[in-house]
Amino acid sequence: MKLTHLSGIAAAVLCISACSTVPITGRSRVSLVDDSQLQQAAAASYSQLIRDPKTVVLNNADAARVKRIGQRIQTAVTRYMNANGYGAQIQNYSWEFNLIQSPDINAWCMPGGKVAVYTGILPVTRDDAGLATVMGHEIAHAIAQHSAERASQTALAQVGGGLLGAATGGKSQATQEIINQVYGIGAQGFVLLPNSRKQELEADHLGLIFMSMAGFDPSNAVGFWQRMAAASEGRQKPPEFLSTHPADATRIAQIQRDLPEAKKYYNSSTGKPVK
Numbered sequence: 001m002k003l004t005h006l007s008g009i010a011a012a013v014l015c016i017s018a019c020s021t022v023p024i025t026g027r028s029r030v031s032l033v034d035d036s037q038l039q040q041a042a043a044a045s046y047s048q049l050i051r052d053p054k055t056v057v058l059n060n061a062d063a064a065r066v067k068r069i070g071q072r073i074q075t076a077v078t079r080y081m082n083a084n085g086y087g088a089q090i091q092n093y094s095w096e097f098n099l100i101q102s103p104d105i106n107a108w109c110m111p112g113g114k115v116a117v118y119t120g121i122l123p124v125t126r127d128d129a130g131l132a133t134v135m136g137h138e139i140a141h142a143i144a145q146h147s148a149e150r151a152s153q154t155a156l157a158q159v160g161g162g163l164l165g166a167a168t169g170g171k172s173q174a175t176q177e178i179i180n181q182v183y184g185i186g187a188q189g190f191v192l193l194p195n196s197r198k199q200e201l202e203a204d205h206l207g208l209i210f211m212s213m214a215g216f217d218p219s220n221a222v223g224f225w226q227r228m229a230a231a232s233e234g235r236q237k238p239p240e241f242l243s244t245h246p247a248d249a250t251r252i253a254q255i256q257r258d259l260p261e262a263k264k265y266y267n268s269s270t271g272k273p274v275k
Contacts, residue, residue, distance in 0.1 A: 022144045023086045024209060025202055029144070033151040036092060039112030043094065046114040050098050057099040057119065066117045069132050069214075070097030073139055074113070076213035081143070090143070097135075105231055109138035111147050124227045129220035132211040140206035146199045197246045201254050208255065208262035218262040225252050 020031045050056045057063045074095045081090050095113035102118040109115045115138060117131070125131040141147070204225075208218040229248035246254070 020145075022202065022206075023081065023084065023089075024206055025144075027202065029149045031145070031148060033148045035089075035111055035145045035148040038147055038151070039092060039110075042110035042112050042114055046096065046110055046116075049100070049116070050096075055100055055102075057101050062119070062122060063099040065128065065131065066099045066115075066135075067097045069128060069216075070095070070115055070135055070139075072214040072216075073132065073136055073210050076215075077139060077143060077210055080213060089145070105228070107134050107138050109135075109142045111142055111145070113139070113142060115139065124231050125224060126227070127220075129211075129216050130224040130227075132214060132216040133207065133218075133221040133224040136209075136211035136214070136216075137203050137207035139210060140203040141199070143210075144199070144202055144206060146203065149199070150196065200245050201251065204251060204255055205258050205262075208258055209265050212262045212264075212266040215267065218259055218266060221255055222252060222259075225255060 019028045021027070022029055074097075078090065081087050090113070093113040095115070097115045098117070100116045100118050103120040104118050105121045105124060107115070107117045107121055115135065117135065121134060122131075125134055204221075208221055211221070212218045225248070229252070232248075245251075
């Protein structure tokens with residue numbers, strides 16, 4: 001039996017019994033890993049991070065802005081999730097928004113709503129809309145349960161590797177090593193990395209809508225991602241097919257295509273979804 005048949009059977013069997021749906025996009029995702037377990041681990045790690053007074057920034061305008069914008073997006077997302085049958089997915093979220101002292105151009109959201117924005121990204125965000133863009137994107141990763149999905153995909157790849165090992169058990173050790181190496185490259189290049197890039201684009205899509213729901217004009221997202229691209233100019237990057245993230249041009253083009261949908265949710269006066 002061919003390698004692709006083995007991995008396909010493993011994926012099909014597990015997906016039938018363990019799939020859920022991403023809010024708004026409606027995409028089916030593999031859910032072999034319980035997101036609530038990741039939330040517990042994330043909460044412990046986040047608590048340790050913000051315990052260090054040299055790490056977390058408190059009591060300044062930027063820290064207050066991170067909390068204010070984060071809470072606006074949280075309120076809008078919670079309203080949407082509860083109104084559309086997804087409330088159970090976030091019922092155990094314990095949201096936190098903190099500014100972290102670091103020169104890195106970075107931000108992230110852990111499962112369970114633990115958000116960190118690094119001071120190094122603030123010159124790129126520039127204003128409230130830019131900050132809402134990056135925070136909406138990171139919150140989207142958590143709402144779409146991308147961490148649990150990535151863990152599930154890795155588990156599926158391991159299952160496929162186990163099936164392959166059983167199927168090639170009678171071959172020489174050298175042959176088994178070559179086949180396993182090819183399988184590892186194939187799983188990474190044709191499954192894990194492409195899915196990671198798809199998750200990034202999905203987080204962009206959801207992030208546009210979340211910032212719109214919170215009353216921020218999603219048109220500003222284009223400028224933010226253009227500034228992000230400019231900030232990384234001169235750095236050596238892998239080709240897109242070997243990267244966890246889409247190319248800058250791919251990302252910006254997709255955001256421009258997603259803007260008409262996102263604007264349907266935008267109401268600058270109330271911060272509530274138009275739909």
